[in-house]
Structures are given as structure tokens and as C-alpha cells.
Amino acid sequence: MNHDAHPACPMDGLLRLLMGPWTTYVLWVLRRQGPQRFGALKRAIPGISSRLLTARLRLLEGAGVVSRHHVASIPPQVSYGLTPRGEQLVPVLDALDALARQWDAEDRAATRSAGPSAAAAIAA
Numbered sequence: 001m002n003h004d005a006h007p008a009c010p011m012d013g014l015l016r017l018l019m020g021p022w023t024t025y026v027l028w029v030l031r032r033q034g035p036q037r038f039g040a041l042k043r044a045i046p047g048i049s050s051r052l053l054t055a056r057l058r059l060l061e062g063a064g065v066v067s068r069h070h071v072a073s074i075p076p077q078v079s080y081g082l083t084p085r086g087e088q089l090v091p092v093l094d095a096l097d098a099l100a101r102q103w104d105a106e107d108r109a110a111t112r113s114a115g116p117s118a119a120a121a122i123a124a
Contacts, residue, residue: 017063018089022048024096026056027086030066031093035081065089 018024022045029044030036036044042053057080060066065086071077082089 017059017065020056020059022052022056023060024093026053026060027065027082027089028093028097030080030082030086031090035069035079037077037079041080060086 018027025045025048026041029041033040033044038053038057041057042048042050045053048056057066057068061068061080063085064083066080067083067086069079069081
């Protein structure tokens with residue numbers, strides 16, 4: 001099958017954008033906490049490096065999902081927030097949050113009811 005003869009699936013591009021390392025987490029923090037300066041955003045995402053956060057923000061800005069607001073001051077103030085296009089992802093992020101909370105509650109309940117050996121199996 002010749003894939004070049006057909007335009008790329010729109011879902012492919014969206015999933016590639018969202019499934020990059022840390023990308024959905026960055027979007028989630030901006031959704032929950034609103035516009036953030038770089039340092040605050042980095043502190044809100046434990047474990048992400050400055051380099052990777054910069055790369056994710058540039059990617060999301062290039063896709064029109066995140067905006068970068070710069071205030072010329074000393075020191076410069078740069079903040080990032082969701083664009084209207086990024087706001088379209090809010091229902092998806094909220095649905096993922098609800099599912100994550102449901103699964104967490106189910107896993108905790110299963111661990112409590114099954115005892116210590118099950119907790120070790122779930123953690124593995």
C-alpha cells in the first residue's frame with residue numbers, strides 16, 4: 001500500500017504531539033494552574049530537565065497549543081499559557097484526570113482487599 005498517495009491521518013499528528021515525553025504533563029499543569037513562568041512550571045513538573053521543558057514548550061508553541069508571553073524587563077519575564085487551541089484539549093485532559101483518579105482508587109482498593117502480597121505484585 002502506498003501511504004504517500006493518501007493524506008496523513010489527522011489523528012496521527014495530534015497523537016504524535018500529545019504523546020511526546022512530558023507533553024501531556026506540561027499541558028495538564030497549564031490547564032490546572034493557568035499561565036506559568038518557566039521556573040514555576042519546572043517546579044510543578046518534578047523530574048523534568050530545563051532542556052526538555054524548553055523543547056516541549058517550543059513544540060507546543062509551534063503547534064499553536066501554548067502561547068509565550070514576554071515582558072521586556074530586568075530580569076525578563078516570560079510566561080506560558082494555553083491558547084484557544086490548547087483550551088480545546090481541556091475536556092480531554094479532564095477526562096484523563098477522571099480516569100486516572102478512578103484507576104488509582106481501584107488499584108488502592110484492590111491492594112487493600114488482597115493484602116500485602118498483592119500490593120507487591122501491583123507495584124512490580
